[in-house]
Amino acid sequence: MLPLEPARIRDLFPAFSEPSLQGQAFFENAGGSYTARPVLDRLDHYYRALKVQPYGVYRASQAAGEAMNLAYDRIAAALNVTADWIHFGPSTSANTYVLGNAFAGWLKPGDAIVVTNQDHEANTGAWRKLAGSGIEVREWQVDPQTGRLDLSGLDALLDDKVRLIAAPHCSNIAGEINPVAEIAQRAKAVGAVTVIDGVSYAPHGLPDLQGLGADIYLFSAYRTYGPHQGIMAVRPGLAAQLPNQGHFFNDAKPRYRLTPAGPDHAQIAASAGIADYLEAVAGIAGQHIDGADPFRRAHAAMRAQEVALLRPLLDWIRGRNDLRLIGPADAELRAPTVALALREPGAVVAARLARHGIMAAGGNFYAWRLLNAVGVDPTHGVLRLSFVHYTTPEEIARLIAALEAEIS
Numbered sequence: 001m002l003p004l005e006p007a008r009i010r011d012l013f014p015a016f017s018e019p020s021l022q023g024q025a026f027f028e029n030a031g032g033s034y035t036a037r038p039v040l041d042r043l044d045h046y047y048r049a050l051k052v053q054p055y056g057v058y059r060a061s062q063a064a065g066e067a068m069n070l071a072y073d074r075i076a077a078a079l080n081v082t083a084d085w086i087h088f089g090p091s092t093s094a095n096t097y098v099l100g101n102a103f104a105g106w107l108k109p110g111d112a113i114v115v116t117n118q119d120h121e122a123n124t125g126a127w128r129k130l131a132g133s134g135i136e137v138r139e140w141q142v143d144p145q146t147g148r149l150d151l152s153g154l155d156a157l158l159d160d161k162v163r164l165i166a167a168p169h170c171s172n173i174a175g176e177i178n179p180v181a182e183i184a185q186r187a188k189a190v191g192a193v194t195v196i197d198g199v200s201y202a203p204h205g206l207p208d209l210q211g212l213g214a215d216i217y218l219f220s221a222y223r224t225y226g227p228h229q230g231i232m233a234v235r236p237g238l239a240a241q242l243p244n245q246g247h248f249f250n251d252a253k254p255r256y257r258l259t260p261a262g263p264d265h266a267q268i269a270a271s272a273g274i275a276d277y278l279e280a281v282a283g284i285a286g287q288h289i290d291g292a293d294p295f296r297r298a299h300a301a302m303r304a305q306e307v308a309l310l311r312p313l314l315d316w317i318r319g320r321n322d323l324r325l326i327g328p329a330d331a332e333l334r335a336p337t338v339a340l341a342l343r344e345p346g347a348v349v350a351a352r353l354a355r356h357g358i359m360a361a362g363g364n365f366y367a368w369r370l371l372n373a374v375g376v377d378p379t380h381g382v383l384r385l386s387f388v389h390y391t392t393p394e395e396i397a398r399l400i401a402a403l404e405a406e407i408s
């Protein structure tokens with residue numbers, strides 16, 4: 001029995017009752033998820049009733065500011081941190097770019113950082129640019145067969161010169177869930193900060209950041225049932241030390257220092273709907289799913305649902321010895337972001353799957369370095385099939401039948 005009843009979950013996404021999307025099974029969630037109804041409701045309300053300058057002196061303005069503040073509070077609660085951790089930016093790529101610039105002014109020539117070749121370019125390119133400021137860049141490399149990051153590889157790179165480790169919670173290609181708490185512990189032991197890209201993990205349940213111990217955790221709201229925003233949680237003591245990236249006269253305002261693009265008021269307010277949605281998921285999961293609060297229960301339920309949905313797909317892949325799966329074949333170890341390296345370019349196969357009502361994509365998904373490392377030409381690309389807890393067993397069966405027909 002699935003822990004989440006698909007019909008009740010799907011009822012919370014208008015996309016599933018949208019006539020133009022009927023008969024289409026969505027397997028490109030790692031690119032961007034459908035948007036949950038509470039998010040759309042909050043966005044709609046903001047544009048209708050609160051679309052004035054927030055944080056002012058008149059009633060509508062104050063209500064707009066309160067709607068935005070609520071989002072900081074609610075996202076922080078979902079991540080088990082305080083609201084002063086939370087910063088919104090236009091995207092995770094923009095957020096890492098700003099952080100990279102901030103760290104360029106914080107690190108000293110001769111300091112070292114560790115980056116991976118498993119990351120999406122957003123959480124590696126921005127850090128590698130620091131080489132231009134005299135920072136030594138060390139690369140934690142994946143196993144070329146499996147795409148796996150082994151902690152022994154990290155250990156070999158650590159010494160007291162290392163000030164920062166940037167790594168993914170989960171790759172958008174290999175899918176394996178990396179041991180973030182262990183990475184953060186190792187970083188702490190040498191006096192380094194940890195920057196974790198959670199973009200490919202967060203849609204499968206927002207993590208408890210106190211438990212993970214990372215100093216910076218990034219994810220994209222628009223892949224996590226929300227609006228097109230990047231969210232970064234930054235340990236407040238660290239954020240205060242980083243040089244101000246905003247206007248000089250806002251230096252004393254923590255929320256303004258790492259967000260030079262300026263806030264998208266309506267989308268920030270709408271992000272509170274992500275927390276509303278996760279609470280609804282916890283309610284649907286019921287008490288048999290463990291967790292200290294609704295957000296932890298939603299996380300546990302989403303993971304359990306996805307593991308159950310993923311197994312038949314991985315079984316089918318294992319049964320085909322002509323397919324190369326990047327990352328582990330064990331559903332417990334990975335997110336349901338499944339990349340296949342095929343004889344044909346991934347995008348060509350995706351186009352054929354579209355004829356079966358399967359919405360998927362092929363390419364390198366900006367994980368250029370990872371594809372190179374595992375011996376796949378990034379211009380040839382992989383076929384990526386990514387889903388979340390709202391996917392149904394019937395859709396998985398349809399996907400497998402379409403793959404059977406289209407991959408020779």
Ligand SMILES: Cc1ncc(COP(=O)(O)O)c(C=O)c1O
Pocket residue numbers: 030031090091092093094120122123168170171172197199200219220229230365366
């Ligand atoms: C793992 C990962 N990190 C970062 C990003 C960049 O996110 P954004 O589109 O918000 O810039 C992506 C986008 O695909 C991603 O998959």
